Amino acid sequence: ETGVTQSPTHLIKTRGQQVTLRCSSQSGHNTVSWYQQALGQGPQFIFQYYREEENGRGNFPPRFSGLQFPNYSSELNVNALELDDSALYLCASSLEPNIQYFGAGTRLSVL
Amino acid sequence: AQKVTQAQTEISVVEKEDVTLDCVYETRDTTYYLFWYKQPPSGELVFLIRRNSFDEQNEISGRYSWNFQKSTSSFNFTITASQVVDSAVYFCALRAAGNKLTFGGGTRVLVKP
Numbered sequence: 001e002t003g004v005t006q007s008p009t010h011l012i013k014t015r016g017q018q019v020t021l022r023c024s025s026q027s028g029h030n031t032v033s034w035y036q037q038a039l040g041q042g043p044q045f046i047f048q049y050y051r052e053e054e055n056g057r058g059n060f061p062p063r064f065s066g067l068q069f070p071n072y073s074s075e076l077n078v079n080a081l082e083l084d085d086s087a088l089y090l091c092a093s094s095l096e097p098n099i100q101y102f103g104a105g106t107r108l109s110v111l
Numbered sequence: 112a113q114k115v116t117q118a119q120t121e122i123s124v125v126e127k128e129d130v131t132l133d134c135v136y137e138t139r140d141t142t143y144y145l146f147w148y149k150q151p152p153s154g155e156l157v158f159l160i161r162r163n164s165f166d167e168q169n170e171i172s173g174r175y176s177w178n179f180q181k182s183t184s185s186f187n188f189t190i191t192a193s194q195v196v197d198s199a200v201y202f203c204a205l206r207a208a209g210n211k212l213t214f215g216g217g218t219r220v221l222v223k224p
Binding site: 041044100 | 148153156202204210217
């Protein structure tokens, strides 16, 4: 148990819709990172938030956006969903610059 | 640019055999960290080990050991006396400048009873 929880566990959306994924960080962790993991591949970095500010971004379009709240929980929002957005979305929390601890992920299917 | 390569896509062993997972990384940074994570079917990435670029001492932790060689940019990981519960996908990851983890493609380990 890492203490990082994600919701929902599974989600089905249709192309063009918008989705919000949620992450509750491990207690005391001030940094949250989001990753996208396509089937059979390694996770790809989307972005990171540190104390409510974006602190690094991977090669993802602006329709991927996020928020971190004062309690360090976080949201990942994806607009105008595309079929290729189907993946496991992983959230990781850390007390920078230390180890990132991952949640079990949200599996998103876009039809 | 940072890159992590795990050449082995799948390894199948019989219980109690040793398993060695290969990892080769690329970075121009002199300060970096290397990690191994395990991903069981449940999907959660489980942290196993971390090594920083200034410490090439190889260690053993229970049934896990690792071999870090900067000269060849390799960070290999060994599971000794494998068990069925070790069946999972194992990822090598690199953290250099910036805060992101760069993952390899993963190696699926299947331990048969």
